[in-house]
Amino acid sequence: xxxxxxxxxxxxxxxxxxxxxxxxxxxxxxxxxxxxxxxxxxxxxxxxxxxxxxxxxxxxxxxxxxxxxxxxxxxxxxxxxxxxxxxxxxxxxxxxxxxxxxxxxxxxxxxxx
Numbered sequence: 001x002x003x004x005x006x007x008x009x010x011x012x013x014x015x016x017x018x019x020x021x022x023x024x025x026x027x028x029x030x031x032x033x034x035x036x037x038x039x040x041x042x043x044x045x046x047x048x049x050x051x052x053x054x055x056x057x058x059x060x061x062x063x064x065x066x067x068x069x070x071x072x073x074x075x076x077x078x079x080x081x082x083x084x085x086x087x088x089x090x091x092x093x094x095x096x097x098x099x100x101x102x103x104x105x106x107x108x109x110x111x112x113x
Contacts, residue, residue: 028113
């Protein structure tokens, strides 16, 4: 049997579990959690899944789309742009999201968790 310190000791098992990658499952903003689903719309209008109450946000600002096992963000030609970790993303291009990424729309920041 091929046993290592990782499989034999409690500390090794704990270290192994800490290194496991866990996919993103929700957005956090204003102390609220929104579960990531197949498609989430973000913007100022009330028909969006995530409503951003800020004049810097466009009515239909951005979308988050699940493609296979990953989530991608797309700016919907917004007036003021969409930022991921402080970098403006190009309009109409999908950008892959990772856990911990910070999405900024207007003065609101959403964290992928």
